[in-house]
Amino acid sequence: MTMSAPISLSTAAPPANTQGLGEENSIWFKLTALLRGDHANPMRVLLQMQDRYGPVIPLNMANQRVVLVTDPELFKYVLVTKADNYIKYFDGLKPIFGKSMITNDGALWQKIRMPQQPAFHPDVFAEYIPYFLQAIDAKMKLWDDLAQSGETVEMVEQTWTLAADMICKALFDRDMPFNPHVVFKYVKTYTDVMNHKEIRQKRQAGELFEGTEEDATKAIEAWQAVPPAVIAADPREHRERTLLTMIEAAVADPNIPEFDQAQAIDEIKQYLWAGTETTALTLAWALYEISRNPEIADRIRAESQAVFGDREPTAADYSSLVYTRAVIQETMRIYPPIWGLIRVAAIDDTIGGKEIKAGDRIVLFAYGAHHNPKFWDDPEAFVPERWTDKTKKQVKYSYIPFGAGKRSCIGGAMSQVENTLALSILLRKFQPEYVGPMPAGIHATVTLTPKGGLPFKIKRLA
């Protein structure tokens, strides 16, 4: 049994503020200037720049140099070969992540990540499967009602609440101790970087509109209340091996004084964003593509019937859901939730022959590599089979939905289990139908989100 200490709630709530929102120096603010050029898909502006100017594109933006990097070999250079020289960048997002490990670098990052790493070992997340299934089951009950009422729902919100329930049940041994719909809406206010500029302009003009700073403050307050609620909630089963017990053990460990109570709170915050937003977007975009291509739904249903039939799927079954997993992989190629990875150059350097100055912001354009015809046949087509066709060799680092190198996603493999199982099980009973404009537009926030959401009607299969 692990030594653990309860996490104190007194460290939980520094005063709410909108720090970083629309800050002139935030890279998110700067990128909006570029991304506004194409309203249906702002990514196309960057794709055109990639075509025209090559793999390293330095841009002078006000007092800052932003360097757009689009080549897989150079992703490797920044994320793997010279990872220590390109450090994490989180200006403008601190209220979301606090000082959690995702924002740290060097020895401190290592000290914080190490005690949590075992929670994401495949043997350990196999133990989470029953809890993922319970969350999917709760969603199915809700979808039964939605199918009856015939109302239109926002799919990203549906999948976000599912992902948050999975994290709470599996990783924290808690039922979701907050209203996920409220938290979802408020946090979106903050991560919608395209909105930041507007908020900032209104603030400068002395205006305070609905959906501006007042909302942003509420968003931060709602967000700050979440980790204390998780900690205070009753454990569901008093399981010994969960991410939360590992975090508690780290707080109690005198060898890692840096892992204090406040750190624990921020780690929980981090998981409830990094582990929900990205997973939810992937599942929602997958359902959108499937709704447009009913033959994909048929293949997913046939696979689930063949692999687990009418019983509950197990960890071993997950490995056999090859086609369903390919649908998830293809979704993350076309719609990488993290469309650009951001770093700051710690020292002067050269990338792809172009001079880099310490302080330059580096944007590794994952979406660009995922859509580059040099690496993918017919890159705009949604073709899950490209992941099952073993005769085609992929160019290394041309697919980086989870990043690469030592800072790659801690929960990436687990998220594929969550989404593959969710897709497989939900489609057994339901036919979610996308009812929004075709094609759905793209909105580049910190993540790649659907413009105006993904409205769906839930139909039950006969």
Ligand code: HEM
């Ligand atoms: C489709 C699902 C997911 C995607 C696309 C995704 C994507 C990413 C990416 C690209 C990074 C690296 C960012 C960078 O290098 O700047 C990252 C890091 C991270 N992700 Fe995920 N993620 C997903 C799911 C999850 C889940 C389920 C969890 C946990 C429950 C999680 C927790 C984290 C954490 C804690 C980090 C920071 C790791 C570190 O800095 O050491 N993610 N994720």
